Amino acid sequence: MTVQACQHCATAPERRHQVETGLIMWICPACNNRGDASTVEARAIASWHLVNDQDMPAHNCKGEGVARFFSRGGMWGARCPACDYVDEGYATIEGARAGWARALR
Known part of the structure; x- marks a missing residue:
């Protein structure tokens, strides 16, 4: 599966793997846009x-x-980078x- 570039800065994401927990995450090294951390590679890529x-x-x-998604305190939300409108408080992406x-x- 091809992993697309970040829609915010067009940088190719990096795969990060935390060996201690087994969590995998794809994250943009330039702007920190990221998907969810998961122990399943397919879920990490999908997020x-x-x-x-x-x-x-x-x-x-x-x-x-364009929506910029974030996780804070175990909850997900989205923010508009143009005006800082925020919609948050969701359990999942x-x-x-x-x-x-x-x-x-």
């Missing part, structure tokens, strides 16, 4: 693609910001994606 989905709607602010899309309707 990278979820946070870099070109089909996610842009925020309807004047900057039309999938929930944060759905919340972002719902908020922009």
